[in-house]
Amino acid sequence: MNRECQILIPQWLLTVNQKFEVLSDYAVVIEANRIQNILPAAELKQDQEYAQAEVIDLPNHVLMPGLVNAHTHTPMSLLRGFADDLPLMDWLHNHIWPAEKQWVDPQFIVDGYALAAAEMIRSGTTCMNDMYFYPDLIAREAQRLGMRCVVGLIVLDFPSVWAKDADDYLHKALAVHDQIKEFPLVTSALAPHAPYTVSDVAMQQIAMYSNELDVPVHMHIHETAHEVAEAVKNSGARPLERLDQLNLLNSNLIAVHMTELNLFEIERLAETGVHVVHCPESNLKLASGNCAVAQLQDKGINVCLGTDGAASNNDLDMISEMRTAALLAKNVAHDASACTARQAIQMATINGAKALGLADSIGSIEVGKQADLIAIDLARLNTQPVYDPVAQLVYAANSQQVSHVWIAGQNHLRDFQFSQLDEDEIMSKARSWASKIGQVNRPGK
Amino acid sequence: MNRECQILIPQWLLTVNQKFEVLSDYAVVIEANRIQNILPAAELKQDQEYAQAEVIDLPNHVLMPGLVNAHTHTPMSLLRGFADDLPLMDWLHNHIWPAEKQWVDPQFIVDGYALAAAEMIRSGTTCMNDMYFYPDLIAREAQRLGMRCVVGLIVLDFPSVWAKDADDYLHKALAVHDQIKEFPLVTSALAPHAPYTVSDVAMQQIAMYSNELDVPVHMHIHETAHEVAEAVKNSGARPLERLDQLNLLNSNLIAVHMTELNLFEIERLAETGVHVVHCPESNLKLASGNCAVAQLQDKGINVCLGTDGAASNNDLDMISEMRTAALLAKNVAHDASACTARQAIQMATINGAKALGLADSIGSIEVGKQADLIAIDLARLNTQPVYDPVAQLVYAANSQQVSHVWIAGQNHLRDFQFSQLDEDEIMSKARSWASKIGQVNRPGK
Numbered sequence: 075m076n077r078e079c080q081i082l083i084p085q086w087l088l089t090v091n092q093k094f095e096v097l098s099d100y101a102v103v104i105e106a107n108r109i110q111n112i113l114p115a116a117e118l119k120q121d122q123e124y125a126q127a128e129v130i131d132l133p134n135h136v137l138m139p140g141l142v143n144a145h146t147h148t149p150m151s152l153l154r155g156f157a158d159d160l161p162l163m164d165w166l167h168n169h170i171w172p173a174e175k176q177w178v179d180p181q182f183i184v185d186g187y188a189l190a191a192a193e194m195i196r197s198g199t200t201c202m203n204d205m206y207f208y209p210d211l212i213a214r215e216a217q218r219l220g221m222r223c224v225v226g227l228i229v230l231d232f233p234s235v236w237a238k239d240a241d242d243y244l245h246k247a248l249a250v251h252d253q254i255k256e257f258p259l260v261t262s263a264l265a266p267h268a269p270y271t272v273s274d275v276a277m278q279q280i281a282m283y284s285n286e287l288d289v290p291v292h293m294h295i296h297e298t299a300h301e302v303a304e305a306v307k308n309s310g311a312r313p314l315e316r317l318d319q320l321n322l323l324n325s326n327l328i329a330v331h332m333t334e335l336n337l338f339e340i341e342r343l344a345e346t347g348v349h350v351v352h353c354p355e356s357n358l359k360l361a362s363g364n365c366a367v368a369q370l371q372d373k374g375i376n377v378c379l380g381t382d383g384a385a386s387n388n389d390l391d392m393i394s395e396m397r398t399a400a401l402l403a404k405n406v407a408h409d410a411s412a413c414t415a416r417q418a419i420q421m422a423t424i425n426g427a428k429a430l431g432l433a434d435s436i437g438s439i440e441v442g443k444q445a446d447l448i449a450i451d452l453a454r455l456n457t458q459p460v461y462d463p464v465a466q467l468v469y470a471a472n473s474q475q476v477s478h479v480w481i482a483g484q485n486h487l488r489d490f491q492f493s494q495l496d497e498d499e500i501m502s503k504a505r506s507w508a509s510k511i512g513q514v515n516r517p518g519k
Numbered sequence: 520m521n522r523e524c525q526i527l528i529p530q531w532l533l534t535v536n537q538k539f540e541v542l543s544d545y546a547v548v549i550e551a552n553r554i555q556n557i558l559p560a561a562e563l564k565q566d567q568e569y570a571q572a573e574v575i576d577l578p579n580h581v582l583m584p585g586l587v588n589a590h591t592h593t594p595m596s597l598l599r600g601f602a603d604d605l606p607l608m609d610w611l612h613n614h615i616w617p618a619e620k621q622w623v624d625p626q627f628i629v630d631g632y633a634l635a636a637a638e639m640i641r642s643g644t645t646c647m648n649d650m651y652f653y654p655d656l657i658a659r660e661a662q663r664l665g666m667r668c669v670v671g672l673i674v675l676d677f678p679s680v681w682a683k684d685a686d687d688y689l690h691k692a693l694a695v696h697d698q699i700k701e702f703p704l705v706t707s708a709l710a711p712h713a714p715y716t717v718s719d720v721a722m723q724q725i726a727m728y729s730n731e732l733d734v735p736v737h738m739h740i741h742e743t744a745h746e747v748a749e750a751v752k753n754s755g756a757r758p759l760e761r762l763d764q765l766n767l768l769n770s771n772l773i774a775v776h777m778t779e780l781n782l783f784e785i786e787r788l789a790e791t792g793v794h795v796v797h798c799p800e801s802n803l804k805l806a807s808g809n810c811a812v813a814q815l816q817d818k819g820i821n822v823c824l825g826t827d828g829a830a831s832n833n834d835l836d837m838i839s840e841m842r843t844a845a846l847l848a849k850n851v852a853h854d855a856s857a858c859t860a861r862q863a864i865q866m867a868t869i870n871g872a873k874a875l876g877l878a879d880s881i882g883s884i885e886v887g888k889q890a891d892l893i894a895i896d897l898a899r900l901n902t903q904p905v906y907d908p909v910a911q912l913v914y915a916a917n918s919q920q921v922s923h924v925w926i927a928g929q930n931h932l933r934d935f936q937f938s939q940l941d942e943d944e945i946m947s948k949a950r951s952w953a954s955k956i957g958q959v960n961r962p963g964k
Contacts, residue, residue, distance in 0.1 A: 154903075155910040159859040193900040358846035359914070361855040388914035389901045394839070401803035401843075410806040414604040455638040456834045456918075458599075458946045459953030465600040469804070469833040473901075474919035501903045508904030 079127035080104040080483075083115050084137035084449060086463045090423045090438040094416055096464065102137060103127070104445040107482040112441055134453035135477060136463050138419070139438050140200025140222075140446035141392040142426025144351040145292075145330045145380025147206045149178070149186030151193065152507045154384040162298065162360045170385055177511055178235050183208045185503045187215045190390055192495050194221070197391045197473035200446040200481045203328065203351075203380065203430055205265045205292055207236040210250045217257040220484050220494060222446060224430050226265030226292050227251060229280060231273050240276035244283075251287065259482060261432070263290040263328065269313035270301060274320060281321045290326050290431055297331040298362045314339050323348055328429050330380065332370075333363030340366070344373040349429035352421070354398045356382030367403040368412035378425040379418075393450075393473040396422045400468055415468035449478035524572035525549040525928075528560050529582035529894060531908045535868045535883040539861055541909065547582060548572070549890040552927040557886055579898035580922060581908050583864070584883050585645025585667075585891035586837040587871025589796040590737075590775045590825025592651045594623070594631030596638065597952045599829040607743065607805045615830055622956055623680050628653045630948045632660045635835055637940050639666070642836045642918035645891040645926045648773065648796075648825065648875055650710045650737055652681040655695045662702040665929050665939060667891060669875045671710030671737050672696060674725060676718050685721035689728075696732065704927060706877070708735040708773065714758035715746060719765060726766045735771050735876055742776040743807045759784050768793055773874050775825065777815075778808030785811070789818040794874035797866070799843045801827030812848040813857035823870040824863075838895075838918040841867045845913055860913035894923035 082104070087097040089112075101118050103111040118124055157169035183206070194202060204212055205226035216223035227247030229240060237243040247264060254260045264280045266272040272280075284291045295313060296302055305313045314335075317323055325347035332350050335343075343350065352365045370377050379399055381390045396418040403413030427437025435444045450467060452458070454475055457466045479487035486494050527549070532542040534557075546563050548556040563569055602614035628651070639647060649657055650671030661668035672692030674685060682688040692709060699705045709725045711717040717725075729736045740758055741747055750758045759780075762768055770792035777795050780788075788795065797810045815822050824844055826835045841863040848858030872882025880889045895912060897903070899920055902911045924932035931939050 152904065154915060155906045158907070158910040158914060159856050161855045165855070189900065189903065196900055355846060358850045359855065361849040361853055361857070364850070384915075388910070389917075391901060391917075398843070398846075401800060404806040405803045405809070408806055410606045410610070410804065411604050412806070453946065455634065455641055455942065455946065456836060458634065459597065459949040459957075461600045461953055461957050462603070465603040465833070469603060470599060470829075472834075472836075472917060472919055474917055497900060501898065501900065504904040508906055512904075512906050 078105060079110065079124060081118065081124060081127050081129045082132060082137055082447070082449070083129065084132035084135045086136045087112070087439065088136050088138040088419070088464065089440065090139050090419060091440055102439060102447070104447070104480065104483050107444055107484070109439060109441055109443050109445050112439065130478070132449045132478070135449040135451050136467060137439070137447060137449050139423040139436065140448050140479065140481065141198045141422050142378065142430065142437060143194065143199045143202045143380055143390065143392055144328065144378040144426040144429055145353055145382055146190070146202050146204055146390060147383030148190035148202065148204050148212065149183045149206050150383035150385045151190040151390065152182060152186040152504060152511070154388045156385060156511070158388070162362065165360065173511060178207055180208060180211055182507070183211045184215055185507060187212055188219065188495070188500045189504045190384065191216070191219050191221050192492070192497055192500050193390045195479050195486045195492070195495065196476065197393060198448040198450065198476040198479060199390065199392050200448065200479060201426070201430070201432070201436060203263065203292060203426070205267070207234055209262070210253060213250060213254045213257055213260045213262070216260050220259065220481055220486065222259045222436065222481055224290070225250065225254065225260055225262050227262055229264065229266045229276055230271050231276065232271070240273060244276065244279055248283070251289065261430070263292040263430070265292040268294040268297070269305065269316060277317070277320045277322065284326045288326070290328050290429070291322060292328045292330070294331055295329045296334045299334050302334045312339075314342070318342065325349070331357065331362065331365065333357055333365050335366060340369060340373055340375070343370070344375050349376045349378060351378050351380045351429065352399060353380045353382040354402045355395060356386045358398070358402070359386055364402070364406045366406060367399065368407035368409065371413070371417065376425050376428050377421055378429045379421045391473045392422050393467070393471060393476070396468050415465045418468045419464060445480050445483040447480045448476055451475050451477045523550060524555065524569060526563065526569060526572050526574045527577060527582055527892070527894070528574065529577040529580045531581045532557070532884065533581050533583040533864070533909065534885065535584050535864060536885055547884060547892070549892070549925065549928050552889055552929070554884060554886055554888050554890050557884065575923070577894045577923070580894040580896050581912060582884070582892060582894050584868040584881065585893050585924065585926065586643045586867050587823065587875065587882060588639065588644045588647045588825055588835065588837055589773065589823040589871040589874055590798055590827055591635070591647050591649055591835060592828035593635035593647065593649050593657065594628045594651050595828035595830045596635040596835065597627060597631040597949060597956070599833045601830060601956070603833070607807065610805065618956060623652055625653060625656055627952065628656045629660055630952060632657055633664065633940070633945045634949045635829065636661070636664050636666045637937070637942055637945050638835050640924050640931045640937070640940065641921065642838060643893040643895065643921040643924060644835065644837050645893065645924060646871070646875070646877070646881060648708065648737060648871070650712070652679055654707070655698060658695060658699045658702055658705045661705050665704065665926055665931065667704045667881065667926055669735070669737075670695065670699065670705055670707050672707055674709065674711045674721055675716050676721065677716070685718060689721065689724055693728070696734065706875070708737040708875070710737040713739040713742070713746070714750060714761060722762070722765045722767065729771045733771070735773050735874070736767060737773045737775070739776055740774045741779045744779050747779045759787070763787065770794070776802065776807065776810065778802055778810050780811060785814060785818055785820070788815070789820050794821045794823060796823050796825045796874065797844060798825045798827040799847045800840060801831045803843070803847070804831055809847070809851045811851060812844065813852035813854065816858070816862065821870050821873050822866055823874045824866040836918045837867050838912070838916055838921070841913050860910045863913045864909060890925050890928040892925045893921055896920050896922045
């Protein structure tokens with residue numbers, strides 16, 4: 075008899091296992107932080123072990139693995155809607171970077187992280203791959219709030235609030251990497267910002283540490299045609315070519331954006347096992363170009379999904395990102411059968427887990443994995459009737475239909491109510507940041 | 520003293536008037552079906568006329584004109600998610616058309632219309648431009664449910680459940696046109712399905728009736744490159760060229776999709792005042808190609824927005840459609856400043872009203888216009904903080920944040936609750952259709 079279990083009985087169990095099984099009349103048993111059992115619901119009654127467990131009925135719901143946001147800058151949620159409809163370089167140089175320089179401090183990180191985490195829970199994301207300043211604080215806050223997080227150990231050549239030069243960034247990166255060993259929900263990735271902001275010397279050290287410590291490398295690469303053209307102009311080599319020479323193309327690399335790829339590069343990514351993070355809404359909003367998702371998938375490259383930061387999206391909603399990814403891939407491939415609903419769901423779950431080196435513990439609903447689970451209520455006008463719950467999730471569902479969220483077995487959302495976070499307090503802090511920032515930086519508004 | 524008034528006091532009043540004014544601390548007064556006054560909230564207390572009126576505070580809300588869905592096929596909501604991830608011709612010929620042939624009857628229309636109308640109200644749409652069989656029933660149901668609707672008087676060369684040949688369609692079209700004169704919320708448009716399904720003879724009659732009766736012509740045109748290429752192969756002329764010869768290019772024409780346009784055609788559209796309905800999510804999902812939205816806007820062409828039917832979208836959510844339109848236009852134009860948040864909102868409101876010939880009565884919040892209004896609650900994690908409510912609406916808001924809806928002064932949604940419709944009954948009828956249709960037409964599922 076086990077009183078500590080939670081038993082979830084959804085209408086549809088979307089396992090995202092190898093066979094992509096969608097099961098009806100099944101129950102999932104959570105014990106502590108893990109999925110302890112998956113069994114036909116009819117067998118539950120006969121099983122004395124579960125006689126006193128808590129049963130959570132999900133009669134109109136899909137139960138699926140928690141969504142994995144494979145690229146974001148969480149604290150930028152405080153700059154959501156701060157500057158829009160601007161070309162990338164104007165947006166960065168004249169709006170985002172000056173605002174960051176003026177406002178980013180430890181309290182900005184803590185309040186921005188909380189806003190992002192709450193928005194993610196509300197919309198079904200249970201794990202994020204982050205890249206921002208103060209990774210030490212992000213790691214601490216993730217663990218404190220119960221979010222699963224891969225914290226990006228940021229590296230740049232130029233000074234910021236976090237470090238003064240590449241050596242200092244690397245030194246701090248290693249310190250944070252050690253410090254998080256005591257945080258069960260947090261792992262780390264080395265995070266050189268981009269090829270154009272990190273020198274060869276630092277890149278070589280990153281390649282060495284990644285190999286030695288077996289940690290991922292998380293980097294913006296080939297975000298725009300401009301980036302590639304500038305690199306060719308300045309050095310004669312395309313950024314991916316340079317990274318290849320620096321021994322960075324391997325299965326530890328999480329390459330974000332990748333809108334500009336030639337056929338040779340696609341072959342090379344496939345050979346080397348590089349993971350690609352597609353951020354369709356950010357790419358669209360900044361007019362960065364198109365990632366050739368269907369072509370990469372056809373080559374067997376692992377493509378996963380990220381929202382990017384809330385300043386370029388402008389939300390952290392992985393359900394809408396799945397939909398945009400599936401729709402955009404069809405457009406780019408000129409093929410309505412490209413990037414199916416099923417592939418979009420894999421991109422947002424198991425593929426993200428693979429890229430982050432976490433596929434053994436998250437990304438699908440299988441016995442023994444961590445209980446990172448979400449339920450989505452399809453009994454809404456926009457998702458009725460249901461011929462196929464997978465298509466309904468990707469093409470019609472809305473993130474506000476996420477009713478329940480568990481991370482490592484701990485419930486965070488239940489019947490649409492937060493069980494851990496104080497939503498009003500988080501929003502109130504965000505508003506007070508905006509009233510300060512908006513007054514100074516947006517005088518015309 | 521006027522007890523019949525409703526007074527709305529939003530945080531932000533998004534007028535969508537000529538100057539695109541966004542007002543704070545203003546009140547909007549609804550009297551019967553019209554906007555009777557717009558005044559500073561501070562002046563309300565001194566005005567005895569309003570002493571006993573009902574006041575509705577909207578403290579975290581944007582109040583804006585109801586959204587105008589300029590192209591849809593409402594009853595197809597019952598086929599939402601019935602067949603996805605398929606090339607256009609396979610989808611139409613092997614899935615949608617056979618299912619329609621088997622299942623569309625008056626009860627399908629009534630139940631499908633109710634599902635669509637409820638979904639539209641829930642997501643802030645107050646007016647739709649429809650095209651489907653049984654326009655008589657759609658007109659009747661729209662009026663009965665209190666929805667504003669332009670009913671498409673469909674015309675085809677081939678037989679359907681509604682009519683047997685082009686003459687019969689036209690005969691019925693004129694009968695419905697007369698019949699709806701008693702429905703204050705309903706107007707009509709002649710709706711030849713597409714250039715490739717309607718002959719020259721019928722097109723000429725449509726041009727004549729449109730001119731004589733001054734009603735719009737609502738047609739799918741240049742949806743795909745394939746359509747244009749086939750027309751050239753079969754007749755030597757591109758569809759738009761043929762329509763021009765048939766005197767159909769004028770300010771009564773509502774041209775839907777328009778993904779394939781050359782520079783000459785764009786000039787011709789601008790000269791003749793044709794309205795273009797962009798349906799970005801449907802175009803993406805069916806890989807139909809890209810409408811050159813920014814280019815059309817630069818030429819002064821009126822571009823509005825539609826969801827298309829729920830079988831190819833798969834929802835009727837104009838808030839997500841605004842966002843997709845703004846994002847996709849930047850991608851197509853290679854310019855992050857193309858199709859701003861403001862333009863996206865105009866496309867979804869006043870531009871739609873213009874296309875439908877209703878700009879004198881709806882599409883903006885101005886004294887004397889019909890009270891078609893919606894409120895959107897921005898006090899949600901994904902729309903906080905607010906630097907700019909316009910950007911927040913387009914790039915971060917979710918249709919589930921629509922809290923209040925009025926059509927012609929009648930309240931349909933209040934604090935997220937339907938005041939007129941029975942949501943559970945509507946979903947239950949949709950489910951019973953799907954259980955019949957799914958059993959017969961999707962044996963493998």
